[in-house]
Amino acid sequence: MSNKKNKQIPFNKPFLTGKEIIYLKESLTSNHWSGDGPFTKKCQQLLQELTEASAVLLTHSCTAALEMSALLLDISTGDEIILPSYAFPSTVNAFILRGACPVFVDIREDTLNLDESKIEEKITAKTKAICLIHYAGIGCEMDPIMELACKYKISVIEDAAQALSAKYKKLALGSIGQLGTLSFHETKNCICGEGGALLINDASLVERAEIIREKGTNRTKFFKGEVDKYTWVDIGSSFLPSDLLAAVLCAQLENIEEIQSKRKKIYQNYFDGLRDLEVKDRLRLPIVPKNVTPNFHMFYIILPSNKDRDTLMAKLQRKGIKAIFHYLPLHLSEMGKRFGYKQGDFFLTEVLSGRILRLPFYNDLSEEDQKYIIETITGLLSGDGC
Numbered sequence: 001m002s003n004k005k006n007k008q009i010p011f012n013k014p015f016l017t018g019k020e021i022i023y024l025k026e027s028l029t030s031n032h033w034s035g036d037g038p039f040t041k042k043c044q045q046l047l048q049e050l051t052e053a054s055a056v057l058l059t060h061s062c063t064a065a066l067e068m069s070a071l072l073l074d075i076s077t078g079d080e081i082i083l084p085s086y087a088f089p090s091t092v093n094a095f096i097l098r099g100a101c102p103v104f105v106d107i108r109e110d111t112l113n114l115d116e117s118k119i120e121e122k123i124t125a126k127t128k129a130i131c132l133i134h135y136a137g138i139g140c141e142m143d144p145i146m147e148l149a150c151k152y153k154i155s156v157i158e159d160a161a162q163a164l165s166a167k168y169k170k171l172a173l174g175s176i177g178q179l180g181t182l183s184f185h186e187t188k189n190c191i192c193g194e195g196g197a198l199l200i201n202d203a204s205l206v207e208r209a210e211i212i213r214e215k216g217t218n219r220t221k222f223f224k225g226e227v228d229k230y231t232w233v234d235i236g237s238s239f240l241p242s243d244l245l246a247a248v249l250c251a252q253l254e255n256i257e258e259i260q261s262k263r264k265k266i267y268q269n270y271f272d273g274l275r276d277l278e279v280k281d282r283l284r285l286p287i288v289p290k291n292v293t294p295n296f297h298m299f300y301i302i303l304p305s306n307k308d309r310d311t312l313m314a315k316l317q318r319k320g321i322k323a324i325f326h327y328l329p330l331h332l333s334e335m336g337k338r339f340g341y342k343q344g345d346f347f348l349t350e351v352l353s354g355r356i357l358r359l360p361f362y363n364d365l366s367e368e369d370q371k372y373i374i375e376t377i378t379g380l381l382s383g384d385g386c
């Protein structure tokens with residue numbers, strides 16, 4: 001008999017499609033363990049087909065791809081980068097490392113994405129780029145953002161870490177701005193432990209991106225037979241993942257349809273199962289604007305207050321359900337304060353980050369466990385006040 005008292009449902013669990021071990025073994029028994037081997041090439045090709053980016057370069061993380069973006073765009077001291085405060089530290093750090101100054105913008109209440117209507121007022125002569133996040137794999141409102149970028153001649157970097165295979169209108173997220181970044185960290189949809197990719201949509205940036213990724217050398221050109229020896233030609237670092245990890249990723253990317261269909265089902269079960277509580281105003285469910293196709297990266301609920309969120313999170317924990325909050329606003333962090341930000345600067349970021357709760361979400365979350373999660377939440381939120 002299943003003992004519900006002992007049930008432990010984690011927030012995330014890595015998923016094997018089946019081919020990972022076969023490909024990893026193949027890679028281990030080949031003579032190519034370093035970067036840019038056959039599996040890296042295959043992953044880049046699959047990602048290019050999926051996103052239609054001009055070029056795709058595999059990296060060892062999304063953080064690395066963001067750092068490459070800052071290098072490629074020549075971000076330097078005094079430049080300003082517009083980005084949401086409701087974000088991951090990597091997103092901002094990539095630019096701070098080059099000496100730039102973060103200019104935060106509040107988020108939209110419906111998608112928790114950067115509010116495109118608040119960008120223009122932040123643009124100055126120093127603005128170099130807008131770096132946005134497609135939160136939960138739900139696309140930002142890209143048309144007005146690209147129009148602004150064009151009008152003021154600034155770059156757009158899409159942090160699409162959570163957004164592989166999601167779309168804005170007909171376009172893959174990550175393929176719309178000059179640059180896009182993906183993550184294959186264990187918590188994302190397609191995974192290899194640690195991994196990422198840079199999507200280059202401006203063809204004029206491809207050659208230099210290859211150099212920056214290869215320690216500032218023209219090694220890539222050398223392997224293509226375009227130069228007869230390689231040498232130090234620019235700044236750069238080592239941003240390549242081992243081909244062993246690319247082997248794991250390759251198995252995941254080949255099975256993206258299976259992964260996506262599992263996630264869609266889990267998302268839909270949560271949505272249908274918790275809809276009643278939304279009707280009763282006990283929580284709010286994710287909102288997907290009509291222009292976008294989501295990728296079911298996560299499922300969150302928004303509670304009426306911070307206290308409601310923390311209480312529910314603690315009660316779920318006691319029942320063996322690991323539900324967690326997400327970003328702490330960057331403008332309220334120790335680093336954010338050093339840049340002069342303070343409490344009250346971004347109302348929706350502050351309120352919503354305190355009310356969001358992410359529910360367990362992984363490809364082989366069983367129907368039984370999901371039912372238990374939905375019933376437990378329903379039980380905890382249905383009480384008095386009806």
Ligand SMILES: *Cc1c(COP(=O)(O)O)cnc(C)c1O
Nearest residue numbers: 061062063088090161183185196
């Ligand atoms: C996961 C994530 C990152 C970091 O990805 P890594 O591959 O771990 O470096 C960056 N930005 C966003 C929005 C993320 O969700």
